[in-house]
Amino acid sequence: DQQVKQNSPSLSVQEGRISILNCDYTNSMFDYFLWYKKYPAEGPTFLISISSIKDKNEDGRFTVFLNKSAKHLSLHIVPSQPGDSAVYFCAASARDTGNQFYFGTGTSLTVIP
């Protein structure tokens, strides 16, 4: 029972353009969301978070948007750089699930120079 889904396993974007990574969830009680970046043979690295009281959070080139009614969040990277090439995971948690985080299966982003 996968409560967090990333339906695009891969995405290719030209350097300098915008990368948009999408994430959908099924549990309407989720109230805290995280995005992670993972390079091969390394652990996931925290990128940016958003709580359900906001619909947008920005940190440099990274912006996360949350649409609670659609149970959808997205990560925008502008401008995309070759070093952004990695696998991106979204994760969600809720107090009624013991604050346990549920992860999507990741989207592999390739930024083409």
Add this chain to the structure above:
Amino acid sequence: DTAVSQTPKYLVTQMGNDKSIKCEQNLGHDTMYWYKQDSKKFLKIMFSYNNKELIINETVPNRFSPKSPDKAHLNLHINSLELGDSAVYFCASSHRAGNTIYFGEGSWLTVV
């Protein structure tokens, strides 16, 4: 200065063996976790400890036993290894349950 460190990074072992993966965090966090990433890249929680006490124990074979000697350490022991245990195991920690999780580099376990 690694925040969450786990050893070994790579482990190849035969079926039936018993092995351990060690994890230490120097972030001063109260909560530690073990996650498993399987061949389908699905990252799923196995265990969660808060101040040395087990708070989450997902449906995991009892061949897997976590041990937390103190709140900075959470080791994973696996008995009678099976082929299906081959995966990447990530240790992680957070200030409290529900806060941002910080991961270790992963331990690649291959059972042959």
